[in-house]
Amino acid sequence: MHAVVFAYHDVGVNCLKELLKAGIQVDLVVTHEDDPNENVWFGSVAKLCKENNIAYITPSASDLLNLVPQINALAPDYIFSFYYRHMIPAQILGCAKIAALNMHGSLLPKYRGRAPVNWAILHGETETGATLHIMEEKPDAGDIVGQSAVDIGPDETATDVFAKVSKAAVQVIHEVIPALMLGNTPRKPNELKKGSYFGGRKPADGQIHWNQTAKQVHDLVRAVAPPYPGAFTEHNGQRMIVARTSLKGPLPNTLNLGALGVQVVDNRVFGVCGDQQALEILEWFPASK
Template sequence: MHAVVFAYHDVGVNCLSALLNAGIQVDLVVTHQDDPNENVWFGSVEKLCQEKKISYITPSANELDALLPKFQAIAPDYIFSFYYRHMIPEQILACAKIAALNMHGSLLPKYRGRAPVNWAILHGETETGATLHVMEAKPDAGDIVGQVAVSIDPDETATDVFSKVSQAAVSVIDQALPSLLKGIVPRRANELQKGSYFGGRKPADGQIHWNQTAKQVHDLVRAVAPPYPGAFTAYEGKTMILARTSLKGPFPSKLNLGVCGIQVVDNRVFGICGDHQVVEVLEWFPASK
């Protein structure tokens, strides 16, 4: 079996490695150049390609259409997309003789779209996962090929959960490969009405609104904790990034639960929330750092 693989991030590294270990011939990898303005804390698909001597390219989104003849000439059995960030044009997807398949970091149909792990934590989910699905023009809407769930524990950050999802993605690939190697694509309906689509997130979306509940604030902190841009609030004229919080208590009786925002008591930092509940700030630092 021959494949063209669009890949980036840890999921890209891990799933590409799984394909190679299964004996799939990867004729070309399409990946991204790292953004110098981004905190790159994840594995490099480009480096893996160099180590394995796999041909790779790093086109911009605008350059993909012009590469159609290249993909048509390869005529792969499969096209795989593993955390590739650009929409792949339909004409390129059609170059796959058997199927074009994408790995998505949620339990589809829930959390279609961008930043699925972050959104799941932000909404207080206790479970997410990885889903391999057939690619169509509409993102994350094609039939489900395979799926593996992972837990989200109450204090885990997006990085913690993403690590689980990355491993779940490999499990999905490993489970699907015996069928895919025979040219069989297992399919079940992706029931879109049972989930929602979410857009990308910006650093400004990390602003804490202390009128929300303590759990909502805690979940926001977890969802965008560094190396993501972080949840932030103003304190004594500075913008502070909250990296870790706790709901566990016990909390000092001196706290004024009627005033939302940051209060410092006995050298401990607390946030008073709109439901008159408390989050303790275990780690924070100025945004200027």
């Protein structure tokens, strides 16, 4: 079996490795140049390609349509997308002789769209996972080919959960590869009405609103904790990144639960929230750092 792979991030690295291990011939990888303004804390698809002598390119989104003749000439059995960040045009998807498949970081149909791990934590979910699905023009809308679930612990950050999802993605590939190698693509309906679509997140979305419940603030902190941009609040005229919080208590008796926002009591830092509950800020630092 021959494939063209669109890939980036840890999921891209790990799933590409699984394809190679299974004996799929990867004729071309399409990936991204790292953004110098981004905190690149994840594995490099380009580096993996160099190590395995796989041809790779890094086109811009506007150049993707120009790849159609090249990909058509390769005549891939499959096209795979593993955390590739641009929408892949339908003309490219149509180049796959058997199927075009995408790995998404949620249990579809829940959390279609961007930043699925971050959104799942932000909404207090206790489970997410990885889903391999048929690619269509509409994002994350095609039939489900395989899924694997992971738990989300009450104090786990997006980075913690992403590591689990990355392993789940490899597990999905491992489970479906035998069928794909025979030219069979398992399918079950992706019932979009049972899920929702979410857009991308910006650093400004990390602002803490202390009128929310303590759990909502705790979930925001977990969802965007570094190496993501971080939740933030103002304290004594300075913007502070809140990196780690706890709901476990106990709380000091002198804490004023009627005054929303940051309070420092007995050399401990707390955030009092709209439900008159407080969380402890275990780690924070000036945004300038």
